Amino acid sequence: MMRIIDSNKINFESLKQAIAKPELYEKSTDRFWDDPYISQQMLDLHLNPEIESASKTKETIEKETSFIIQVTEMDKNKTVIDLGCGPGLYVREFAKTGAKITGVDISKNSLQYAVKNIQSDYENTEFKKMNYMDMDYQESFDIATMIFYDFSVLSEDEQSILLSRIHRALRKDGLFVLDVVTENRKPDLDERISVYESSFWSSKPHMEVFKVFMYENPKTEGHQYTIIDEEGYIRIIRFYNRLFNLDDITVLFKRHNFIIEKVYKNLMGEPLCGNSETFGIFARKI
């Protein structure tokens, strides 16, 4: 683990490096989705119906699932995979159609919640702990979903790998339903230094340096949290959000044999407008 204290002194060079702009797609130094403490904080946020944070609000999820069910004609004859399903808030709504739903996630905590609270009520659901980058399904699903801009978070290489895997996992004419953030999103270039007794990242006292970085090629927003504990140990958590435009994503999907059939402002089906900050996309396997 990186440390900024050397022989009882703060090593300012290490500190500078720890808060500097990373290369685009440079990884976090530590895991977070499946870190036991962070994933519990994450689960609490997922389950808060009022806050759009780890998941969208309950109201939005209800509107989105209803629209997705209508457009995809989801019913008991369909099989669905929800990638990065979290605690299964979308799976629960999809399951009400009678479709067979598989939820995939990397977070043990979220999946435990899903098995206990959703699989127990809906026999037509199952949950798998898996990195979706490693999934190896073949012609198994009619519909794949990836919701809450998780596709935007992936590097370009990861996007390509995942699209190939989703293509293989879908049956003939299968649909991939996702939302992404767009280049119309105004970056919030807020930077802050905070000191906490405990926070989302740690139950112990620590300092957090939060910075936002922009990248132009491809247009991407990067969020970096440098977390320094009392002993000077550092963890750096990084998220990237590719800011798509419609041409880029159409070309990318075409390259992976998907045709974008329908695009909305979001997955609630609001019509697309010139300054949409998100796209809700229905792409068909060709």
Ligand SMILES: C[S@@+](CC[C@H](N)C(=O)[O-])C[C@H]1O[C@@H](n2cnc3c(N)ncnc32)[C@H](O)[C@@H]1O
């Ligand atoms: C922003 S949350 C969205 C969860 C869910 N789609 C929702 O909207 O309620 C992203 C989810 O993706 C999961 N995740 C992130 N990377 C993953 C990976 N490589 N494989 C599987 N799940 C992943 C996280 O654990 C988390 O539950």
